[in-house]
Amino acid sequence: MTQTKIDGRAKTREIKRKANLNLLERLYLPEIFKGLSITFRQIFKPKFTFEYPDVKWQPPASFRGRPVLVVDDETGVERCVACGLCARVCPALAIEVVADETELDKERYPKKFEINMLRCIYCGLCEEVCPEEAIVMSKEYELVFTSREEAIFGKDKLLTPASKLKDRLEFLRKMR
Amino acid sequence: MESILIAILKAIIFILLFLTFSAVLTYVERRISAFIQDRLGPNRVGPFGLFQPIADVVKIIFKEEIIPANADRTLHTLAPIISLFVAYSVFAVLPIGEKLVIDGKEIKLVLADVNVGFLYILALSSLGVYGVTLSGWSSNNKYSLLGALRASAQMISYELSLGLSLVGVVLVSGSIQIDEIIRSQANVWNIFYQPVGFIIFLVSVFAETNRLPFDLPEAEPELVAGYHTEYSGMKFGAFYLAEYTNIITASLLVTAFFLGGWYFPFVDIYSGLNPNLSAILQVIVFFGKASLIIFLFMLVRWTLPRFRYDQLMRLGWQVLLPLALLNVLVTGLVKILL
Ligand code: SF4
Ligand code: SF4
Numbered sequence: 073m074t075q076t077k078i079d080g081r082a083k084t085r086e087i088k089r090k091a092n093l094n095l096l097e098r099l100y101l102p103e104i105f106k107g108l109s110i111t112f113r114q115i116f117k118p119k120f121t122f123e124y125p126d127v128k129w130q131p132p133a134s135f136r137g138r139p140v141l142v143v144d145d146e147t148g149v150e151r152c153v154a155c156g157l158c159a160r161v162c163p164a165l166a167i168e169v170v171a172d173e174t175e176l177d178k179e180r181y182p183k184k185f186e187i188n189m190l191r192c193i194y195c196g197l198c199e200e201v202c203p204e205e206a207i208v209m210s211k212e213y214e215l216v217f218t219s220r221e222e223a224i225f226g227k228d229k230l231l232t233p234a235s236k237l238k239d240r241l242e243f244l245r246k247m248r
Numbered sequence: 249m250e251s252i253l254i255a256i257l258k259a260i261i262f263i264l265l266f267l268t269f270s271a272v273l274t275y276v277e278r279r280i281s282a283f284i285q286d287r288l289g290p291n292r293v294g295p296f297g298l299f300q301p302i303a304d305v306v307k308i309i310f311k312e313e314i315i316p317a318n319a320d321r322t323l324h325t326l327a328p329i330i331s332l333f334v335a336y337s338v339f340a341v342l343p344i345g346e347k348l349v350i351d352g353k354e355i356k357l358v359l360a361d362v363n364v365g366f367l368y369i370l371a372l373s374s375l376g377v378y379g380v381t382l383s384g385w386s387s388n389n390k391y392s393l394l395g396a397l398r399a400s401a402q403m404i405s406y407e408l409s410l411g412l413s414l415v416g417v418v419l420v421s422g423s424i425q426i427d428e429i430i431r432s433q434a435n436v437w438n439i440f441y442q443p444v445g446f447i448i449f450l451v452s453v454f455a456e457t458n459r460l461p462f463d464l465p466e467a468e469p470e471l472v473a474g475y476h477t478e479y480s481g482m483k484f485g486a487f488y489l490a491e492y493t494n495i496i497t498a499s500l501l502v503t504a505f506f507l508g509g510w511y512f513p514f515v516d517i518y519s520g521l522n523p524n525l526s527a528i529l530q531v532i533v534f535f536g537k538a539s540l541i542i543f544l545f546m547l548v549r550w551t552l553p554r555f556r557y558d559q560l561m562r563l564g565w566q567v568l569l570p571l572a573l574l575n576v577l578v579t580g581l582v583k584i585l586l
Binding site: 111118 | 286544548
């Protein structure tokens with residue numbers, strides 16, 4: 073049989089099909105018994121189910137949960153310098169940043185930083201573009217809201233200490 | 249007067265027994281299906297999810313009932329009733345044990361002790377197709393109708409081999425009374441005399457109960473849900489219940505005709521016992537064996553893919569029917585010669 077791959081190159085693969093089944097095989101019954109025994113053994117195999125609300129899945133560092141703003145542990149101030157790159161790159165137009173001046177070294181800070189979680193598609197582009205490593209994807213995947221207003225996360229919900237995001241930060245450095 | 253009272257009491261107990269058994273069966277089937285697919289299945293309601301059937305029943309009773317605008321209302325309502333009625337009538341002649349002795353009175357563990365029980369079962373089980381056909385016809389839905397047509401063709405085809413495979417049993421046991429057939433197997437089960445008949449009967453029973461690999465009347469990938477596509481609420485529940493009751497009856501029949509009913513091969517464990525104790529033991533053994541057959545039903549469901557329609561017909565007419573005829577012939581010859 074010849075199969076054409078998507079890129080146009082032909083690929084030949086042999087499909088083995090026994091034309092002449094012997095009598096035992098054509099009686100079906102022995103084969104059915106083989107099948108039944110496989111099914112039976114399957115009953116005792118370990119199960120894959122997570123009993124979700126009781127047992128929660130711990131995502132790996134590569135997981136892209138909801139984006140959060142990183143707060144430096146030493147200074148207790150968010151790293152964001154309100155450059156607006158994340159808002160610019162966000163394909164879903166989910167981020168709104170309003171900048172203001174500050175006495176701190178970084179000179180600028182976001183007076184208002186909002187992510188509309190109804191718009192966010194968890195693409196991670198904001199994280200990638202940020203020059204300060206100030207916005208990263210967390211491991212949080214349980215997002216529940218009952219109104220559109222509630223779905224807009226302001227700084228109060230976004231600010232997260234760096235110590236809690238260690239996994240992701242290390243992962244980002246490794247992958248850079 | 250008293251005998252009528254006993255009959256009514258027996259009927260109620262039988263129906264309750266079968267209702268409970270089918271309720272448990274829905275739970276067990278879901279659990280085992282889940283295990284086979286490496287899942288856990290329903291385990292939330294009560295310990296191990298054992299109360300799931302109760303939750304299901306309560307839910308299904310409170311569901312809205314929808315009758316399609318152009319459906320034939322009378323037949324649409326009648327169809328599930330016929331299905332359920334037939335399913336529950338079949339086990340009326342099925343003995344589930346010998347007899348209880350209470351106050352010196354013998355109470356046989358069978359609802360109607362008729363001497364043509366065998367024919368009664370064959371006749372009624374083919375009546376079941378009316379429920380399916382009418383439901384498909386009255387729903388005014390092409391998928392329902394297709395499912396119903398398939399069901400009637402399938403039932404008629406397999407009815408023949410079903411009946412013929414039992415002729416062998418009747419020849420061996422020398423009776424068409426079901427408890428006589430069971431008693432004749434006290435030493436050697438019929439499956440050893442009639443291995444071919446057993447396989448034909450088993451396959452036909454799968455087809456008669458519309459279970460995989462013969463569930464063409466439902467065939468959810470092709471026909472949405474087949475004949476009960478347009479049913480909801482308790483009417484759907486009635487079809488569901490009828491299906492499970494049919495499975496139970498079918499496995500009890502397989503046990504009664506081929507696997508020695510409540511007997512074990514070569515040993516008679518009931519001889520010295522008090523009749524009441526032995527009756528209870530018999531019921532347990534009988535239902536235990538039937539449960540194994542039901543387990544086989546479930547295993548087969550998750551092992552074999554669904555037959556194509558032409559394959560189904562070919563198997564029925566070109567393989568099973570000639571084989572069944574041959575089986576009758578050989579059994580008859582052996583009976584005469586030996
Ligand atoms: S790209 Fe980074 S630094 Fe710039 S506004 Fe976004 S989060 Fe702040
Ligand atoms: S993850 Fe993507 S969609 Fe969500 S805020 Fe960041 S850039 Fe926008």
